[in-house]
Amino acid sequence: xxxxxxxxxxxxxxxxxxxxxxxxxxxxxxxxxxxxxxxxxxxxxxxxxxxxxxxxxxxxxxxxxxxxxxxxxxxxxxxxxxxxxxxxxxxxxxxxxxxxxxxxxxxxxxxxxxxxxxxxxxxxxxxxxxxxxxxxxxxxxxxxxxxxxxxxxxxxxxxxxxxxxxxxxxxxxxxxxxxxxxxxxxxxxxx
Numbered sequence: 001x002x003x004x005x006x007x008x009x010x011x012x013x014x015x016x017x018x019x020x021x022x023x024x025x026x027x028x029x030x031x032x033x034x035x036x037x038x039x040x041x042x043x044x045x046x047x048x049x050x051x052x053x054x055x056x057x058x059x060x061x062x063x064x065x066x067x068x069x070x071x072x073x074x075x076x077x078x079x080x081x082x083x084x085x086x087x088x089x090x091x092x093x094x095x096x097x098x099x100x101x102x103x104x105x106x107x108x109x110x111x112x113x114x115x116x117x118x119x120x121x122x123x124x125x126x127x128x129x130x131x132x133x134x135x136x137x138x139x140x141x142x143x144x145x146x147x148x149x150x151x152x153x154x155x156x157x158x159x160x161x162x163x164x165x166x167x168x169x170x171x172x173x174x175x176x177x178x179x180x181x182x183x184x185x186x187x188x189x190x191x
Contacts, residue, residue, distance in 0.1 A: 032169075034160070035166060036166045039165055042161050047158045048162055053152055053156070053158070057106065060145055060149060061092035062089065064084075064088045064142065087105055087108060099163075103159065109146070111146075112146075113143050114147070117140065117143035
């Protein structure tokens with residue numbers, strides 16, 4: 001195991017074998033500290049298994065793939081609908097199999113749903129000429145679900161442990177000063 005330098009991100013072998021499992025907390029863009037853990041430790045932790053919200057996110061992705069295929073069946077979708085149907089199914093399977101890349105595939109699907117909503121409201125206003133119907137409601141619901149799923153997968157504790165192999169560290173008040181060194185999490189604190 002290596003310690004990670006907070007400033008450079010470069011790994012260096014741990015000098016003390018007792019501290020070999022100690023990983024420095026790194027400050028994220030939002031100011032919180034994140035402690036990186038090995039994949040085996042993340043999988044062994046009780047929160048390292050998909051929970052109900054991750055199952056619901058995978059179900060939403062599968063339903064999204066079904067909707068894309070339905071759009072193709074109506075003759076409204078083209079090549080991109082096929083691509084996003086396949087990406088949705090891959091992301092759903094990846095979320096269940098705890099594949100880190102599936103987090104980013106899911107973000108692509110979320111952006112697609114938000115783009116669809118923006119095109120409905122903006123340049124694609126042709127869909128609104130006939131009034132607010134089931135297609136428009138579906139686009140609105142899909143965009144709302146995309147926002148919810150996206151924020152949960154990017155900021156939730158369980159998804160961060162599973163897909164990004166890190167957890168949010170608690171920092172004592174005296175350690176939160178700007179010139180203080182980051183908190184150090186030991187193996188006992190991870191349990």
